[in-house]
Amino acid sequence: MKELSKVRHFVYNCRKCGLCGNKVSAKVPYVCPVREHTEGFEHFYAKGKITIAQGLFEGQIAPSPELTEIIYSCSLCGNCLTQCGIIDQDSGLPLTDPPQIIEAMRADLLREHPEWIAPAYHAMITSTSQYDNPWGLPRVTKERWAKGLSVRTIQEEPSEILLFTGCTIPSNPALIPRVQKAVAILNKANVDFAILGKDEPCCGSVQRRVGAIDLAQEMREKNISMFNNLGISTIVTLCAGCYHTLKVDYQKAEPPLKPKVYHLVDFLSQLITQQKLIFTHTQNLKVAYHDPCHLGRHSGIFDPPRDILNALPGITLVERRATRENTICCGAGGGMRLFANGTLAEKIGKASLEDAMATGAQAVVTACPFCEINLTSAAGQMNHPMPVYDIIDLMTKGLRLEE
Ligand code: SF4
């Protein structure tokens, strides 16, 4: 219980009030998506998982395969932390932090009982060690998508700005247009940028979430040293998970990551304000924006995507009940697409789409490949599937970069 011991104070500061499972208000239809879409037993939400952590400390509960499954039934969305809200009056910091407790238990279980961890997580970890890509694809995947496009690698010619594509988008044929469209938009705004191509590393986000914290730390140290010696001043990420990892985890590390880090939506919203991107095409569409947990609640990027949507001619933005810091996870976070064959993740995603539909929205827009994959797959379970777009899709149309 090495990692759990490091967050012992969080375990014992929990008041066991249960708000992280029961709170309801106009903006919080429910807190924990896992509890809401399972049988609702206490171990499915934060209070129960913290009680288990306490039981482990006090020797009342022993680790087991069943307990491992419970600890992996969490999307690490962080809504429990937001809704709990107990803070230290002096420091202003949370007194308890359920996602950190859950991540620590996963790390200990993976170290001490790897035989209980689902094979899909082991495959992801092995693939990272082999290819520096969690999805089992070779390094060349990171540059194949760029063939024939007007984009150079930083090895060919240095650049101040690095476009960090992440592993998930270039590895998934359905998502590859996302990075190709991002390149077209940046070129339209005359941004001088480069990519790393096949030398782009994995950031280590998904590995950390499933408990492989030693591997994630090794990747972080290697990557920080590489980025700091690349001669760049700015990194622009396409993926919400990469953004949070680079902006928060890497910049808090010692030594820290030096280049500034932006998520693409933040970077592009600034280009719109500077009038470097002018929309000329009107799309008549009412949309609801889905705040990705890692971009919104975990990183505080709420306004830039909404600014973009409000700037797009013909787009009407409507808000769902749970938005911004109260957003409900799409269901894919924390390795949940790999948990229970993705059925729980899809169930959570379907509920999210139905909530968006209730606002009268004709489509859902997001800015994270994990949300897009899971919500699209959940839409397939609906009688009348709701279209799911990435914000880049709507920008490309608004700029007439595709007809
Ligand atoms: S995590 Fe917070 S909201 Fe949940 S039981 Fe503990 S103190 Fe209450």
Ligand code: SF4
């Ligand atoms: S992080 Fe999200 S899924 Fe996990 S216990 Fe908290 S609210 Fe539930």
